[in-house]
Amino acid sequence: MFQSDGQKLKDSNEIQLIESIKQWLGNTTPPSPLGIGDDCAVLPPQPKAHSLVSSDALVFGQHFDRSISAEQAGQKLVLRNLSDIAAMGGYPKYATLSILSAGNLDFNWLKQFYSGIKTSSDTYDLKIVGGDLCQLPNDQFQAVMTIFGTATQPVLRNAASIKDPIYITGQLGGSILEKHYNFQPRLSQGQWLAENNLASAMVDVTDGLAKELNFLPSKSASILIDLKTIPIAQSAHILAEKSSESPLKKALCDGEDYELLFTLKHSIEPAQFESDWKQLFPHTPLTKIGSIIEKNPLSNIIDADTQKPIPWLKSFDHFNRK
Amino acid sequence: MFQSDGQKLKDSNEIQLIESIKQWLGNTTPPSPLGIGDDCAVLPPQPKAHSLVSSDALVFGQHFDRSISAEQAGQKLVLRNLSDIAAMGGYPKYATLSILSAGNLDFNWLKQFYSGIKTSSDTYDLKIVGGDLCQLPNDQFQAVMTIFGTATQPVLRNAASIKDPIYITGQLGGSILEKHYNFQPRLSQGQWLAENNLASAMVDVTDGLAKELNFLPSKSASILIDLKTIPIAQSAHILAEKSSESPLKKALCDGEDYELLFTLKHSIEPAQFESDWKQLFPHTPLTKIGSIIEKNPLSNIIDADTQKPIPWLKSFDHFNRK
Numbered sequence: 233m234f235q236s237d238g239q240k241l242k243d244s245n246e247i248q249l250i251e252s253i254k255q256w257l258g259n260t261t262p263p264s265p266l267g268i269g270d271d272c273a274v275l276p277p278q279p280k281a282h283s284l285v286s287s288d289a290l291v292f293g294q295h296f297d298r299s300i301s302a303e304q305a306g307q308k309l310v311l312r313n314l315s316d317i318a319a320m321g322g323y324p325k326y327a328t329l330s331i332l333s334a335g336n337l338d339f340n341w342l343k344q345f346y347s348g349i350k351t352s353s354d355t356y357d358l359k360i361v362g363g364d365l366c367q368l369p370n371d372q373f374q375a376v377m378t379i380f381g382t383a384t385q386p387v388l389r390n391a392a393s394i395k396d397p398i399y400i401t402g403q404l405g406g407s408i409l410e411k412h413y414n415f416q417p418r419l420s421q422g423q424w425l426a427e428n429n430l431a432s433a434m435v436d437v438t439d440g441l442a443k444e445l446n447f448l449p450s451k452s453a454s455i456l457i458d459l460k461t462i463p464i465a466q467s468a469h470i471l472a473e474k475s476s477e478s479p480l481k482k483a484l485c486d487g488e489d490y491e492l493l494f495t496l497k498h499s500i501e502p503a504q505f506e507s508d509w510k511q512l513f514p515h516t517p518l519t520k521i522g523s524i525i526e527k528n529p530l531s532n533i534i535d536a537d538t539q540k541p542i543p544w545l546k547s548f549d550h551f552n553r554k
Numbered sequence: 555m556f557q558s559d560g561q562k563l564k565d566s567n568e569i570q571l572i573e574s575i576k577q578w579l580g581n582t583t584p585p586s587p588l589g590i591g592d593d594c595a596v597l598p599p600q601p602k603a604h605s606l607v608s609s610d611a612l613v614f615g616q617h618f619d620r621s622i623s624a625e626q627a628g629q630k631l632v633l634r635n636l637s638d639i640a641a642m643g644g645y646p647k648y649a650t651l652s653i654l655s656a657g658n659l660d661f662n663w664l665k666q667f668y669s670g671i672k673t674s675s676d677t678y679d680l681k682i683v684g685g686d687l688c689q690l691p692n693d694q695f696q697a698v699m700t701i702f703g704t705a706t707q708p709v710l711r712n713a714a715s716i717k718d719p720i721y722i723t724g725q726l727g728g729s730i731l732e733k734h735y736n737f738q739p740r741l742s743q744g745q746w747l748a749e750n751n752l753a754s755a756m757v758d759v760t761d762g763l764a765k766e767l768n769f770l771p772s773k774s775a776s777i778l779i780d781l782k783t784i785p786i787a788q789s790a791h792i793l794a795e796k797s798s799e800s801p802l803k804k805a806l807c808d809g810e811d812y813e814l815l816f817t818l819k820h821s822i823e824p825a826q827f828e829s830d831w832k833q834l835f836p837h838t839p840l841t842k843i844g845s846i847i848e849k850n851p852l853s854n855i856i857d858a859d860t861q862k863p864i865p866w867l868k869s870f871d872h873f874n875r876k
Binding site (some may be wrong): 278315330367368436 | 599
């Protein structure tokens with residue numbers, strides 16, 4: 233992305249670059265003042281819904297490398313932002329996209345990156361309304377997206393009550409093989425859970441189930457997990473064969489699953505709920521993996537089989553990578 | 555900022571770091587879900603006002619260096635984002651702050667950076683509601699802020715009509731000596747211009763007057779500038795003495811003035827307007843520097859004295875620095 237003999241970012245001036253970006257995005261960026269082109273983007277009033285806001289960055293060498301294409305990197309940035317909106321049960325609306333890049337970035341790489349941004353934005357009806365452009369030293373590229381959505385009844389975290397069953401969508405682990413850039417954010421599922429007042433707490437699984445589970449219960453409750461129910465992705469099995477870790481550990485501790493982890497209100501009948509889910513989302517697996525229990529003094533996460541803490545739990549940490 | 559023997563960013567895990575940030579910000583970040591702590595921040599409905607959104611980054615080595623303190627760097631990031639809200643005539647409300655940093659950043663430097671963020675946010679009643687944390691290679695630090703404001707009648711750019719006089723606040727040039735991190739965003743002035751329906755177009759001067767002037771008129775108009783009226787800052791004179799550039803050129807072409815550049819609707823009586831301004835904003839100089847004229851085929855910016863283009867005009871460009 234920095235080595236070709238072709239046109240580089242520094243061969244354009246800023247005004248030309250902004251014009252190129254507008255062309256690449258087409259109708260994914262509305263005319264100013266809603267879209268790119270003024271000091272601020274001007275968004276219409278939101279009389280009833282709450283606004284949702286979240287930011288996610290994409291750093292070359294950290295969140296992606298040369299093993300994925302520019303288009304896939306662009307898609308990844310949009311999808312991981314959409315996943316945060318899904319985790320609140322919201323609808324994506326607008327985003328700003330700031331590009332921090334070396335001047336020696338291939339111009340065509342950036343064009344393909346925006347093509348990926350456009351593809352994923354169009355799929356989920358997201359409009360790009362602004363951003364910033366900054367120069368970095370050679371061989372560096374980063375993008376920061378801030379996404380805005382709406383929700384009439386957003387589902388929060390740390391709000392699950394004792395007895396609420398815990399559910400997870402999809403399958404977990406080994407996302408590094410492909411899923412980390414190629415996944416469907418669970419927007420429809422999150423919206424349905426929010427609007428029908430079904431979920432008591434919800435997050436998306438970005439840093440590994442083991443870490444995200446802690447965000448479900450209120451401070452006065454703990455988590456009981458039935459380890460043999462954890463849905464393990466095929467990728468986790470493939471990677472486990474090449475490493476010293478078990479597939480289960482990979483499913484619990486790998487990052488970037490982008491699945492929904494939520495608790496069902498215990499006043500809802502689980503069998504009926506699961507049957508409704510199957511009818512509405514036949515292609516999205518749903519698994520009950522545990523429940524919220526009274527505060528356990530030993531640990532926040534308890535193994536249902538042994539009734540003891542799980543000794544090997546260690547989740548992803550952005551500043552302390554092992 | 556990367557060299558001390560003290561505590562480093564990488565000595566904290568992510569959860570500890572988020573807790574530290576919440577402590578540093580105090581009541582500048584409201585309790586979740588409005589503030590930091592969920593997948594998205596949840597903002598209240600805005601029934602009447604438009605929402606304003608803008609993003610600005612701060613890159614170590616580009617927007618600041620070791621000559622300013624961590625606190626001053628934090629203040630600068632907030633102030634430059636506020637200036638974009640001012641340029642629409644809006645009120646700042648919320649911001650997300652994403653930190654992209656090397657693990658070898660001094661922990662105390664980041665604490666002081668947040669102290670600057672807090673000081674400027676509190677002065678202008680801005681709340682920090684979320685963001686992202688990412689790791690970069692050693693010796694790198696960047697922060698991206700996305701700011702949200704409201705405005706019932708935002709003032710746009712590229713909307714000035716022929717005969718509208720052009721005004722600038724404050725004095726221009728030489729901001730590198732201090733003003734680039736230490737200035738008052740012209741929020742009250744912008745709000746007054748917007749709410750009293752006085753300005754036909756408005757921008758803030760971030761990349762030099764010569765560049766920003768182009769953003770005032772509609773496509774069918776040009777700009778007439780009276781060069782001897784340009785308000786030149788003392789810093790521009792000081793820097794000009796040490797360089798081959800004139801103070802006037804510095805005032806027109808230096809960046810980061812963060813003043814308001816606007817056109818007055820020509821239906822408004824300028825003398826009365828200027829008198830009202832003096833009474834309301836006695837400490838903010840206001841200068842009429844030209845007016846919008848019919849489209850000139852020679853150039854977009856015409857010298858009032860010679861009636862010809864100004865030959866030496868060249869403004870700041872982020873990807874083509876001279």
